Amino acid sequence: MAEPAIDTNVIKQRLAALKGGRFKTWLQLCAHCGYCADSCFFYQAHDKDPKYMPAYKVIQTLGKLYKTNGEVSKEELEKMASIAWGDCTACRRCSMYCPFGIDIAVMIAATRAILCSQGLAPDALMDAVKNYWEFGNQMAVTEEDLSETLEWMAEETEEEMPGLTIPFEKEGADMMYTINAREAKYYPQDIAEAAMIFYAAGENYTFPKMGWDDTNLAMFAGEMKCAAHVVKLCYDNAERLGVNRIGVTE
Ligand code: SF4
Ligand code: SF4
Numbered sequence: 001m002a003e004p005a006i007d008t009n010v011i012k013q014r015l016a017a018l019k020g021g022r023f024k025t026w027l028q029l030c031a032h033c034g035y036c037a038d039s040c041f042f043y044q045a046h047d048k049d050p051k052y053m054p055a056y057k058v059i060q061t062l063g064k065l066y067k068t069n070g071e072v073s074k075e076e077l078e079k080m081a082s083i084a085w086g087d088c089t090a091c092r093r094c095s096m097y098c099p100f101g102i103d104i105a106v107m108i109a110a111t112r113a114i115l116c117s118q119g120l121a122p123d124a125l126m127d128a129v130k131n132y133w134e135f136g137n138q139m140a141v142t143e144e145d146l147s148e149t150l151e152w153m154a155e156e157t158e159e160e161m162p163g164l165t166i167p168f169e170k171e172g173a174d175m176m177y178t179i180n181a182r183e184a185k186y187y188p189q190d191i192a193e194a195a196m197i198f199y200a201a202g203e204n205y206t207f208p209k210m211g212w213d214d215t216n217l218a219m220f221a222g223e224m225k226c227a228a229h230v231v232k233l234c235y236d237n238a239e240r241l242g243v244n245r246i247g248v249t250e
Helices: 008-017 023-030 041-045 054-067 074-086 093-097 105-116 123-135 144-154 181-185 188-199 224-241
Strands: 174-177 243-247
Touching: 008 105, 008 188, 023 054, 054 074, 054 105, 054 144, 074 105, 093 105, 105 188, 123 224, 144 181, 144 188, 174 224, 181 188, 224 243
Parallel strands: 174 243
Antiparallel strands: none
């Protein structure tokens, strides 16, 4: 975790920006019936300890922030961080079971965004958000790195599939192919394997220079502006290249 710098004013602004009508309604509406609890694997994995119940997790985080209008201590905020990052994956499974349609995961995501604003988020996630803005992908892979990796992987398949190339920035292809940035950074052989399948299938596809990372860790960080930026990059580049489809592997 990064060293927190608590700024109550920023927390208040973030709370106000959430336009909390929906959240406040949900918090008031929750009957604490526990109907959603069994759907949460944290609750199940901890012998049904009530502190892992979805509704309880929200009361201890966003609920508390609303109740105090953001006037919380650093220790309280750290406790919230432990819940929002450590006890919930924002998988939304519990939301499927609530008879009122209360979306716990959305509220946890909102809490995470507030925590991010105070530096209370896992470092790797904060780095990913920074990299999405700067490089368009979470692993800081440059355009040149990607293009060289594609060339390299095409060379690696030469013996098995002579003539195979991995299209990069090809306009008018049928599909724009997107991957997890990890493939470009650590597992390029995955790219080669997919390329071999595409080659055998006669797929008309291309990698774009930007918008090819289909992970969106910004969403997990609750940084919705950045999350939207990642999605927009993908669509903008698909439009620019004039493809018909976007292939998403994640
Ligand atoms: S969103 Fe969180 S609380 Fe709900 S089921 Fe998933 S992990 Fe559990
Ligand atoms: S979120 Fe819905 S299902 Fe879960 S305790 Fe509250 S009212 Fe019940």
